[in-house]
Amino acid sequence: MTRTLYSLFFTLCMPLVLLRLLLRARKAPAYARRWHERLGLGGDLRPDGIWVHAVSVGETIAAAPMVRALLERYPQLPVTITCMTPTGSEQIRKLFGDRVGHAYLPYDLPWLQGRFISRLRPRIGVIMETELWPNMVHEAKAANVPLVLANARLSERSARGYQRVAWLVRPMFAALDWVAVQTQAEAQRFARLGVDQSAMSITGSIKFDLQPDPIVLEQAASLRGLWGDRPVWIAASTHGGEDEQVIAAHREVLALHPDALLILVPRHPERFSDVARLLESANLKFIRRSSGEIPMRADQVLLGDSMGELLMFYACSDAAFVGGSLIAHGGHNYLEPAALGLPIISGPHSFNFTEISELLEGAGALQRVQNQAELAGAVAHFLAEPKVARQAGAAGLSVVRDNQGALERLLEGIAVRLDRDAGIDSRH
Known part of the structure; x- marks a missing residue:
């Protein structure tokens, strides 16, 4: 009965949901495309x-090593792979191309989720982190689809x-x-929310199992070489007000460092132009990554207005500020710069990654x-004391390496649930 009331309320709100999608499409036109997938059609x-x-993007990047292992x-x-945002969709295709199928997950109404599940007929569903919806879970269970919540996190x-x-x-x-x-x-x-202890294992975070792609590291070294010998810091995944x-x-x-270069990477693509205007107002000389130009000595900021290059930007940097933390958003993935041996700076708000x-x-x-x-x-x-920066970066890299192994534990758990379904064997 409670889910019925939720579904009724969701149905009544659908005009507002679609209106919000339309409004978002004004800044990010990709939201206006592929609407039929959000209704359980096509894809x-x-x-x-x-x-x-x-x-979205962060969960897709976190899931990538798991997906590669599952394909093998x-x-x-x-x-x-399903997602909810155009940036997530773009990241999926960039990482996997045609090796995987892809669509937007439908809105959480029983008939839409039921249509999607009946068309996909999955042997197992692996949901990243905490992206759960009542009707999605109900329809999957009604179709006898085992559901795994992977890399699950839940802040207080x-x-x-x-x-x-x-x-x-x-x-x-x-x-x-x-x-x-x-x-x-x-x-x-x-x-406390109802998960049975017998259905839960502490596996750690698969984000610790991040292995920077050697090709990305080569690209970063090549790019950094073109900038000359100058200090570089990055502000990654920043938000409005930050x-x-x-x-x-x-x-x-x-x-203090007149030749310093800032790589500024806003979290959301629809804000790229807004941030460019902020840089203009501040009278800072900047170039956009999307222009393809190389920062010259006089350029003070590289605006990272591209998708899927954050790891490369980190690898180009001497120190990293992780955004979403100077405002009460809760921070973003601190392990990406840590895995690259960078000293990390965070604001006071890190409750998403406590x-x-x-x-x-x-x-x-x-x-x-x-504060600022x-x-x-x-x-x-950090720019003035490279030795201090290296020591902090080495400490972060040690934390990452000491906590690896979650991916293998996750894959073993998935294998148990898959093997129950028609005796499927994995090829190791």
């Missing part, structure tokens, strides 16, 4: 195989939000076949700042 679905759902271990099973803040609608989400969490959770603290939160602080901090850094940020901070790999002035000071210090 490149590859039935009778493995279904992976990764909501189960060559007889096609893989279909998100857990409190779920508790407010416990009447709706407890059956959803209880229906999961297996939850591969990152930490003990998160396991306790999932348990770019202004980063730009102001860079002006302070330039006072355990990971605290682990890195405790090891001396991450420095926390409260402290950000400028931290960047200037």
Whole structure:
């Protein structure tokens, strides 16, 4: 009955949902395309195989090593990846091309999810992190599709939000076949929301298993070589209200390091032009990555207005600020710069990655700042003291290496659920 009320409410809200999609399409035209997939129609679905759902870019990148391993271990099973955003869609095609099927996940109405599941007929569903929807889970279970929540994370803040609608989400969490959770603290939160302890394992985060692509590292070295011998720092995955602080901090850094280059990478593509205007207003000389130009000595900022190049930008840098943390967004993936041996700077808000940020901070790999002035000071210090920067970067790299192995544990758990279905064997 509770899910019925949720579905009724969702149905009544559909005009607003579609209006929001239309409004988003004004800044990001890709939202206006492929609407039929959001209604459970069309898409490149590859039935009778493995279904992976990764909501957007970050989850897709995190899922990539798992997907590659699944393609290798189960060559007889096609893989279909769904997402919710155009940037996620673009990332899927960039990473995998035609090796996987791909479509947008339909809106969470029972008849749309039922249509999608009946067309895809997955042997198993692997949902990344916490991208769960009540009707999606219900329709999958009704079709006897085992569901795995992979690399599962749940902040205290998100857990409190779920508790407010416990009447709706407890059956959803209880229906999961297996939850591969990152930490003990998160396991306790999932348990309070209805996940049975017997259906849960603490596997760690597969983001620790990030292995930078040698080709990306070669591209970064080549690009950095064209910029000359100058200090470079990156502000990655920044948000509105944060770019202004980063730009102001860079002006302070330039006072101490006149030849410093900032790589500024906004989180959302629809904000690229807005950030370009902020740079113009600040009278900073910048170029766009999309122009294909090489930063000259006089250029002070490289605006990273491209998709899928964040790891390469990190590899070009001497120090990294991870965005979403100077504002109350909760931070982004700290392990990408850590895996590349960079000293990391974060704002005070890292609740989306509490355990990971605290682990890195405790090891001396991450420095926390409260505001623009402290950000400028931290960047200037790392640029002025390469030995200190290298020590912090080495500490972060050690944290990453010491915590690897989650991917293999996740793959073993998926294999158990797949083997139950028609005795499928993986090829090791």
